[in-house]
Amino acid sequence: MKPSRFTYHAPTDLDEVLALLAQYGDEAKILAGGQSLMPMLNFRLLAPAHLIDINRVSELRNYFLDDSGLNVLALVRHRELETSPEVELAFPILHEGLANIAHVQIRNRGTVCGSLAHADSAAELPSIMVALDARMNVRSQSSQRSVRAEEFFRFHLTSDLDASELLVSVDIPAMRTGTVGVFDEITRRKGDFALVGAAVVGTWDSDGRIQDCRIVCSGVAPTPLRLTEAEQFVSGTDLSEEVLVGVQQLVMESLEPTEDIHTSAEYRKKVTGVIIRRGLARLIDQRRDIHV
């Protein structure tokens, strides 16, 4: 469990990072928090010829929260956001998701953008970003683009990034008044990747109906999975018991999840329905809290 030989680069500004990516592209990997990358190197599942350590790039270290939303740059650690009372207030669902990522030691090092670029569909943040309609700000030496979360995750451990690009930051739009969201997951142990997980977001209108509901699952497909049929089923309703039972049934009947050594597709079908129902029920509690 020792990595193969690589050349280590420690650039100090973003231009340098992008230049190195332009030069080495396919043969390079970015090292930010290293919490997924280092084990993969040690197992020799990856053997990049070049490692570009961005930890000295101070311009990537911050996050910015204002009325329009949250902008998280590439070196922001999970734990920084998790422990920010302002972030918790503005994005309770994000706080909940972050607290579910692995263990404190890992959250101290792992980065938000690193987790997104790693694109593990069983992870918490990809689903939450899709649910919140976040945008990924991507740069290469010659180009700059912004990709919607929904289009960013392509396959298991595969994002829309090309070899010369860096995920520089993620933009999460502010949650409107009345917008609520929860994240829940079922894991074998605390801190494990989700057997099933779901981010559920919606906006309560003044008539007590939930609107624009977004339901995104972790761990059931090669990418975060948006359940549009279920979203339509609940949007515009008051989330009565009948609706909750109905959406659970709908998910159980329509989902075609993956199977792995941890659990069966049948389990995922059944329990995804359960956690979505429970998540939606919590949106009712949150409505009381925000006094809509």
Add this chain to the structure above:
Amino acid sequence: MTRTSDIGVMDKTRNVGVAMTRREDERLLTGGGRFLDDLPFGDFYEAAILRSNYAHARILAVNTDAARSLNGVIAIFTANELGPIMKDLPPKVVHPKLNYQVRLPIAMEYVRYIGEPIAVVVAENRYIAEDALELIEVDYEPLGSVGSTAEALKEGAPHVHVGSETNVAVHIIQQAGDPETALKTAPHVISETFEVTRGGGHSIEGRAVAARFDEVTRQLIVWDNTQAPHYVRQMLATIYEVGEDEIRLIAPADIGGGFGPKAQFYGEEVLIPWIAKEIKHAVKWIEDRWENFVSATMERSQTHRVEVGFDEEGHLLVLKDVFEHDQGAYCVGLQVPTITMSTLPGPYVIPNIHSELIACYTNIVPTSSLRGAGRPQAVVAMERMMDRIAEHLGIEPSEVRRRNLIQPDQFPYAVGLTFRDGSPLTYDSGNYPELLDGVLSRIDLKEFRGEQEAARKSGKFLGLGLAMFVEGTGIGPYEGARVRLTNTGRVLVSLAASPQGQGYETVYAQVAADALGCDIGLVEVRHGDTSFIPYGQGTFASRITATVGPAVWEAGGELRSDILSVAASLLKTDVGGLDLRGDAVEVFGSPEKRVTLAEIASIANVGRHGMSVPRDLPVALERTSYFKPTQAVYSSGISATIVSVDVETGKIEIIRSILGHDCGNVLNPLLVEGQILGGHAHGIGNAIYEEAKYSRDGQPLAVSYLDYALPTAMEVPTPELFHVISPSPLNPLGVKGSGEGGTIPLPASVANAVEDALRPFGARICELPLTPQRVLAAIYGLPKLEP
């Protein structure tokens, strides 16, 4: 938590029985522990091992040319270069009927499990060594393979050992009474099949071996983080064909966990010292976590088919259990399944017993003892059936147990079977009703059943599970201690067995200080080096307290008597008028008449060069004692678990975990408590989390902690502990082992609790561990997750 510091101890002792913190703690808690890879080896080369990618294959060719030419590679060895040591690594426990198959240090013609060594690369460092591994080309001819006992026993299954007519390693039946007739005549007979998985050891430090041939002393010095240094030395001496004194084997003072796998003997332990001698340069090999997953022995599944016959009141009349045990690719020893066979009857009076073992070879890394060592599986088979009897008759499970318990006045109690040590399964001591009462005084059954009923109405499912066990500990053949008065007036205790966190340096100082009557601060304990004491067996099978304990006690007592004799001679008085206190011997009533231990050492040990001493003056004050138990001593215990099961997700929450334990007299309550807490964590892992998964053809599917759910502090509840003390009459300290009691009953107890919680669904819990998948499968009949 119940503290254990108030429990009874032997009379007239000052240190034994006291909850002393470990002397080892300071260095371990401040980062000062020195594990094998921390030793200042300097310029040792590092080895990496090429391991089989195939569960079963014939090796047609191994080409190491490219690897050899890599810069920094020193040497590469395959079976071809290791002729003189291509000898059998014999199993520990055998049986005349064993279908014996040779296990070599490194694969020669065939590989029989993924992870089996094929080549050793020695390089300037481990990075280069691993680069070289990638350059070695192995030409495999893949052969059919089997990844479970079920696959191995199928008609026409591929044979793990080409040329053998069967995958059955051994088929043994033990009987007491007349089980066949009893099954026919019993008023009630019920049966069930249980699949139980016992996970791996997962010590925080993997295996490690370093070696250097000392050209000056012509001695091979081997550092090995084994649980059994003298055993390894003896095996090496046999294989290398040298005298035992030509090898010095050192188990470092700090070893990061053992749990059984480090008590076995492996090919790597033969290869590394030999290679160091061959290349005339020191070498070390540090097992990494992946290697630990695929090449350290582990325990695994057993499949039990159990039948019990009983009367209207639930009295047991007959027990029949036929079980399959996965031996892995080779037989490292039959200790685990033979322990299973004799653990089945537990604390119950069972007049008729049929215990039948079918051990199978599979294309998986061999199995061997691991904390609990075959017992958790047996306890599942027995204790799950006790609950089924209760269900069948509509009686409270605790009541069925009470009616069948062996009573305190029935000891010694002969079960009618044979234990793993070869002696009759005869329990020496115990008080099983008191264990059961201990639980029932902590859980109000009536109140719980009311709460359970009420909770069910609101969709919450609570369950209570019990499990009792009897555990053979303190087995032979012997273990030794050497106690010496040093020139500084201190007492040096040397042990053969090496600890892996058990606190030997503390507890055997307590025993020695009391045996001598001296200040405990004067006693130092060292261990794990074959140069300290000539013979030993090692740390395994919860045997050290009941073997080393008495050895230290006896040797300490003899040394005391020598010291008093010398003092009597110097003080010109009778031994009877002397007392050893603190660091000196005094005349009773005249404390000014005294001689210090240092003075005694100076006279009796240092001596005056060339001068005679009085005839009756003892000299060379060192005493060695090897304690040889006549049979195992039997610890016992009970686990009670209260769980809440989420019937929509299959998640289990442990609300209460109570553990009652009887290991006889307690030498250090803090250490016993630590053993039980650690064992409990292992038990929780076995009950709910840990599973070494393999595909049907033997591909390991969980080779990192991402996939292998070792429980963490987040998953393990703090148990409530209590002690029952029934001293063993078979050793002078009245002690029995405590290393495994926390683990053994947990899988059965948790499974009983979960089935109790799910009784309204009629769910049948027959497979462990209880993953969310399995719990939902038991409730809703989801299809089984096929490997």
